[in-house]
Amino acid sequence: MQERTIMLIDGQSFYASVEKAAHPEHKDAPVAVAGDPSRRSGIILAACPIAKSRGVKTAESLGEALGKCPELVIIRPRMQNYIDVSLLISGIFGKYTDLVEPFSIDEQFLDVTGSIPYFGAPEEIAVQIQTRILLYTGVWSRVGIGSNKILAKMATDIWAKKSESGIFTLRKLDVERVLWPQPIQAMFGVGSRMTAHFHRMGIDTIGDLGRMPLADLKRRMRARMGRNSDIQAELFWQTANGIDPSPVKPSTHDAQQAVGHQMTLPRDYSEPREIDVVLLELSEEVCRRSRAKGYMGHVVAAGAQGADFSQPTGFFRQMTVPDPTNIAKEVYAAAKTLFYAHWDRLPVRKLGVTLSRLVPDDQYQLTLFGNREKERRLERMTDAIRNKFGTTAILRASSLLDAAQARERSVKIGGHYK
Structure with a gap:
């Protein structure tokens, strides 16, 4: 080969x-x-x-x-x-x-x-x-x-x-001569915390790790980091030995597993009325992106991170909804249910909503009560207006409140200005 x-x-x-x-x-x-x-x-x-x-x-x-x-x-x-x-x-x-x-x-x-x-x-x-x-x-x-x-x-x-x-x-044949003398912190995937762990295990160079029997490395990492470290140990050992069977795949990022959006807030949010505004905006954004990609989701997840970054708290929980959806009202209802079931009532600084277990949205379940098709047409029309005139061309009234972030987010990509 x-x-x-x-x-x-x-x-x-x-x-x-x-x-x-x-x-x-x-x-x-x-x-x-x-x-x-x-x-x-x-x-x-x-x-x-x-x-x-x-x-x-x-x-x-x-x-x-x-x-x-x-x-x-x-x-x-x-x-x-x-x-x-x-x-x-x-x-x-x-x-x-x-x-x-x-x-x-x-x-x-x-x-x-x-x-x-x-x-x-x-x-x-x-x-x-x-x-x-x-x-x-x-x-x-x-x-x-x-x-x-x-x-x-x-x-x-x-x-x-x-x-x-x-x-x-x-070259693979140069791994021992060229790569192994390098300090362990130079190896891909090894950060400062892992470097400290390796130093305490007597592993100072990439070669120290690479020439160690894999079973011995797993045993040492289990003793230091717990029994769930075996996969991590094998990955480190393969890296040190220059082993990587994964091919270069243009489609690696094409298969969509989930659509999510999270937001770091400009200040601490502790009032439900403020949190609700952001959860609704996040639900709308997730559903808009899902519709643009032609997906609905069976599972809604909501998460939060506490305001104290030195002692981080938070959660990420999910629930299966009765029918796959990309309708903001339905995702928002599920996100609120999850959030208030797990929130510790301490101030939050980051919120997130995710839709997963995706399926194509060209077929969907009609419901006896309510009119999902009307909701879908309304949201598709809203998407068309925003696509043509900008994401802030049509907003919910709640997005004009002080707690809202939609207008500020519309001029940013990845949290930074376009």
């Missing part, structure tokens, strides 16, 4: 690179994209290499970043623009292979095994792709190459991001 050639291509400081390309006057300046530049408490979403060289870090507060780099140029995020650039880059990948799998907005896997006879060696293809992306978008890309996705990912994260060429190949 022919060994595959997989690439993981990552856009360097993606949001910041897109903004620097759009603002050539900032070419030689330290630039950061921040969640809310009007507040020093806003979070740094991306920082260009110049800003990083002056100590600016992703996820730190704007105040901390400005303390390190007073001349930092702060730009408000434009999420729709980043999505558009990401799609443009996907189009470039499509010229080389049809096996492209998104990993995030700025990272995508490519299987170029069948492209080598047409475009040259893997490193040559990587240079061609880098050049095209830079020419079309102004974004510099780093390329990790391996025989599977996990090797390509670690080639990118550990080496390509630090090399001048931005390209690195990690």
